[in-house]
Amino acid sequence: MSVLVFVEGLNGEIKKSSLEAASYGSQVAQAMGTTATAVAIGDVHEEALAKLGEQGISKVLYDADDRLKQFVADAYVKVIAKAAQQESAKVLVFSNSNIGAAVGSKLAVRLNGSLATNVTELPKIDGGNFTVTRGVFSGKAFAQVNLTSDVKIIAVKKNSTDIISNGGSAATVEKLSADLAESDFAAAPKETVMQDTGGGVLLPEAEIVVSGGRGMKGPENWHLIEELAKELGAATACSKPVSDIGWRPHHEHVGQTGITVSPNLYIAAGISGAIQHLAGVNSSKVIVVINKDPEAPFFKAADYGIVGDALEVLPKLIEAAKALDK
Amino acid sequence: MKILVCISNVPDTTSKINFTGDNKEFDKNGVQYVINPWDEYALTRAIELKEAKGGSVTVLNVGEADAEPNIRKALAIGADDAIRVNAHPKDAYFVAQQITAVANEGGYDMILMGKESIDYNGFQVHNMVGEMMGIPSVTPAFKLDMVDDSTARLEREIEGGKEVVEVKLPFVASAQQPMCEPRIPNMRGIMTARTKPLKVVEPTGGEAKSEYVNYSKPEKKSGVKLIEPENAGELIKLLRNEAKVL
Numbered sequence: 001m002s003v004l005v006f007v008e009g010l011n012g013e014i015k016k017s018s019l020e021a022a023s024y025g026s027q028v029a030q031a032m033g034t035t036a037t038a039v040a041i042g043d044v045h046e047e048a049l050a051k052l053g054e055q056g057i058s059k060v061l062y063d064a065d066d067r068l069k070q071f072v073a074d075a076y077v078k079v080i081a082k083a084a085q086q087e088s089a090k091v092l093v094f095s096n097s098n099i100g101a102a103v104g105s106k107l108a109v110r111l112n113g114s115l116a117t118n119v120t121e122l123p124k125i126d127g128g129n130f131t132v133t134r135g136v137f138s139g140k141a142f143a144q145v146n147l148t149s150d151v152k153i154i155a156v157k158k159n160s161t162d163i164i165s166n167g168g169s170a171a172t173v174e175k176l177s178a179d180l181a182e183s184d185f186a187a188a189p190k191e192t193v194m195q196d197t198g199g200g201v202l203l204p205e206a207e208i209v210v211s212g213g214r215g216m217k218g219p220e221n222w223h224l225i226e227e228l229a230k231e232l233g234a235a236t237a238c239s240k241p242v243s244d245i246g247w248r249p250h251h252e253h254v255g256q257t258g259i260t261v262s263p264n265l266y267i268a269a270g271i272s273g274a275i276q277h278l279a280g281v282n283s284s285k286v287i288v289v290i291n292k293d294p295e296a297p298f299f300k301a302a303d304y305g306i307v308g309d310a311l312e313v314l315p316k317l318i319e320a321a322k323a324l325d326k
Numbered sequence: 327m328k329i330l331v332c333i334s335n336v337p338d339t340t341s342k343i344n345f346t347g348d349n350k351e352f353d354k355n356g357v358q359y360v361i362n363p364w365d366e367y368a369l370t371r372a373i374e375l376k377e378a379k380g381g382s383v384t385v386l387n388v389g390e391a392d393a394e395p396n397i398r399k400a401l402a403i404g405a406d407d408a409i410r411v412n413a414h415p416k417d418a419y420f421v422a423q424q425i426t427a428v429a430n431e432g433g434y435d436m437i438l439m440g441k442e443s444i445d446y447n448g449f450q451v452h453n454m455v456g457e458m459m460g461i462p463s464v465t466p467a468f469k470l471d472m473v474d475d476s477t478a479r480l481e482r483e484i485e486g487g488k489e490v491v492e493v494k495l496p497f498v499a500s501a502q503q504p505m506c507e508p509r510i511p512n513m514r515g516i517m518t519a520r521t522k523p524l525k526v527v528e529p530t531g532g533e534a535k536s537e538y539v540n541y542s543k544p545e546k547k548s549g550v551k552l553i554e555p556e557n558a559g560e561l562i563k564l565l566r567n568e569a570k571v572l
Contacts, residue, residue, distance in 0.1 A: 010486075071484060073453070073463065096449075097485055102465055105453035108419065114535040115418065118447050131539065138444045140343040144540040187462035187493050194487035202486045208571070232572065250468070250504050251483065256339050256444055257363045257503070265571040276339045282544055286569045288561065289550070299550050304564060308555030320559030324566065 003029040003036040004089035005057065006080055008099055009044025016205050017095035019055055020161040024122065024154075025093035026056025027164070031125055032091070037061060039083040039176065041076060042068040049173050056167030061086070061176040067185060070192050071099050075184040077106045082178045084111060089151070096155040097204070104153045113151030120160040120283070123152075138256040139279040158204060159262040160283070195251070200226075203252065206235035208265045209284075211254060213239040213277075215270020215291060215310045219247040224314040225269065231321035237261065239271045255280035270310035273298025290314070327381035327472075327495075329372040330432060332425055332439035332451070333400055334362040334415075335393035339444065345541040352445075352541070361396045364440020366508035367501035371470055372438050373404040374506060379472060382406045384432065388415045388424045394524070402511035402519035409525050416534035418446070422454035427530045429459060434496060436478070441466035441500040452500040462493045465500035 005025035007018035014022075022038060029036035038052050038060045049060040063079045080103060084092060092107065094100030101117045108115035120142065121133040130152055136143045147154075195202075203209065210229040212222060222236075229236045236252060243253035254261055256276040266284035270291060271277060278301050281287065289302040292309045299305045306313050337343070337357045344353040361369070372383045385400040385408040387393050397408045411424045429437050437459075442449040449465075456463025468488075469481035479492050480499055511519070553561050566572040 015485075071489065077457075098466065098483060099485070101449045102453045102463075105418075105450040106457040106463075108450070108535070109422075109454050109457040115450060116536060117449055133542075134447075136446055136541070137337070137343045138339075138447055140543070141345070142542045142544070143538050144542070146537040146539055147535070148537055149535045187464065187491060187497075189489035189491050191490040192484070192487060193490070204485050253503075260447075265565065265569070274340075275342070279339075286565070286571050287547075288565070301547055302550040303547060303569065304561055305550040305552050306555050306558055306561060307552065308558070313555055313558045316555075316558035317562060320562035323559075324562060324572065 001090050002034050002087045003032065003091045003093065004084050004087055005036060005038045005093045006100060006103065007038050007040045007044070007052065008095065008097065009040060009042060009048070012043065012045040012048065014044060014048050014052070015095070016163070017097055017158045019163045020158065021093050021095045021100070021156050022052055022055035022057050023164040024156045024161045026167055027122055028091055028093065030056070035059070037083070037087050037089070038171070039080055041079055046173050050170040053168050053171040054165045056164060057171045058168070060171045060173045062173055063176045063178060065177070065180060067180070070189055072185050072188045073102055073106060074187065075180050076103050077110060078180060078184055079176065079178040080107060081110055083176060092151070092153045094153070094155040096157045101155045104155045108153050111151045112149060113153045114147035114149040115153040116145055116147060117155040119154050119156050123154070135260070135283065137279070139260050139282050157262065159207070159264070200229065201233060201235040203235040203237055203261065204259065206261070207263050208232050208234035209237050209261055209263045210234045210267045210269070211237035211239070211271060212242060212269050212310070213271030214241050216242070217311065221311055222248070224311065224318070228267070228314055228318050228321060231318060239277055268298060269314060271298060272296045273301060327375065327379050327436065328432065328434045329376065329381065329383045329436045329438060330386055330429055330434040331365070331369045331372045331383060331400070331405065332386045332437065333365040333369065333396070334443040334445070335359050335387060335389050335396045336362045336443055336445045339363065343543070349541050350539070359392070359396060361400060362440050362443045364442060364444070364502060366440070367503060367505045368438035368440055369400055369403060369405065370508045371501060371506045372436070373509070375472065384409060384434070386411070386425060386428055388413060388421045390414060397524060398519050399511060401522045401524070402515040403509050404515065407523040407525070409527060411529050412526050413529040413532070417536045418448040418450035418454060419536070420532065420534040422451045422458060423531050423533065424529055425451065425455050426458040429455065436496060437498045439500055441502045452498050456498040459498070461496050461498060463498040464491050464493060466502045467499045468502050468505050470499060470501070470505060
C-alpha cells in the first residue's frame, strides 16, 4: 500500500502544480502511515526528480521513453497503471490539469477506482471513510465527497496546497518501462504549439493575475495591464465580454465559462464583477478591484479597492511596482 | 454521420447557489435551469457538421424528468431526436456508464459533450466514456473538423498551448469555446421540436463510486479596504507589507 503521485514536467523542470501534488501526496501518505512514490514521464531532468525528496517523495519511477515527451493519454495511462500496480498504490494524486484530470479519469475506469477532481483540501481519513473537499458550482461552493472504492484518485486544484520544502533527503530515481506498443500512440498529437507568452507567466500556473474588463475601453490600452503584470511577475487575464468582443484571446477569459483561477493575488481593472466572473476568481487569496463605479458588485468580494478610472489608476500602480525592491 | 451529444441540465450561470436539509442537498428553489453552456458548443458544432456532411444528431441526457424542457430546447436548436436515461446522475462514473450503454447500442461515429458541467465541474465523463468504450477521447477541444469521411482533426487545449490531433471515427470529444457560436432556437425550431422523438430509458447497472455527503460555501470577505485613487501607489505597499502577497 502506498501513495502514488504523477508529476508533469515542462522544459526539464517539474511544474509548480506538480510540486503541489507531490506535497499533497506525501501528506496523505504520512496520514496513512505509508510512503509516497512519484511517477514521471517524458520531458524532465533526473536531477529535478531527485529533488522531489524535498516534497516528501521517497522514490521516483521514471519512464524516459522519448515518445512520451508529448501528451498521449493512452500511453500515459499505461505507464501510470503499471507504476500503481508495482507500488500497490491505494491513493493516486494528480494535479487538476488538462493532463492530470484526463489521465485520472481513464485510470478510474481501468483501476476501478473512485475519482475526485478539483480537490481543494487534504482528505479526512476516519475509520473506513475517506472524504475529500472539492470545488463545485464553478467556485460558488464546496462539496464533501466520500470516495468509496478501494483505490482513490485525487486531482488537486492548482494553488490550493502549499508546497512543502523540508520533506526529506533526495528521492531515489528508478527506471520504469511499460512496454508501450505502437497502438498506444494511435491518438498522438500531430503537432504541439506552445503559446508565446513573451517570457511572461502562464495563466493557469500564475500566483499573481492582472485582469482587465470593459472598463479598459479598448485593446489599445492593454499595455497597462501587461506592464503591471510584467512588474509583478503576473499573468494577464480578462473578463468574458472582453474575450467575446475579441479584444483578448479566449484562453485569457476567467469566469464560470472560462477558466477558474485561484492565485495569491487577483487584480481586476475595469471589471464590474458579474456573478459568473466572481465564480471564476473567488478562491483567490487576495482580490484587488479598480473600478470607477463605487456600486460595482466586485467591491463586495474584494480585499482592497480603488474607486477610480482604471486608465488613470494603473499607471500609478506600475510606477509604485517599479519602485519595489525585487 | 451519427453524432451523439450529451447534455446536462444545470443551474443558470446567474444563479445564487444555496443548500438545504442541513447543507446536504442543493436548493432548487427559484433556480432556472439551462443546457450546460459547455454542452451548447458540442451541440451546435454537431448540428453544423450534420448540415455540412449529412447524418443525424441525437441528444442524450442522464437525468430526471425536470430536464425535459432543456432536452426539447436542444431539439429546437436542431437535434433530430433525444434519449433521456431516467436517473439521478449520482456521479461521473455512473453517468459515464449510462452514456456508454446508449452509445454502444446506437453505433455512433462521434460522441460529443462539453468539457465539464458548470455545477459539478468534474471534467471526467468524456475520458471515462472513451476508456469504457476503448476509443480515443480528445479533451478539451476548441476546434473540430472532418478531414475525410473517417478522420476528424481536432485542436485541444493543453496548459500553455495547444495540440493538433487526428483521430479515426468513432471517438469522444469534449468542447469548449471558441469551437463555434452556440445557436439559440428559432420559432420554427420550437414548433418542430414538439413532435421530435424523445425516448425515455431506464438506467443500466447503476454503480456510483463516490457519495456527496455535505456542501459548504466560501467564506465571505470581511470587507473592502478602500484606497484613494490619488494615492494608488499606496496599494502596492499594502499588498507587500500587510497582505504579504508581493
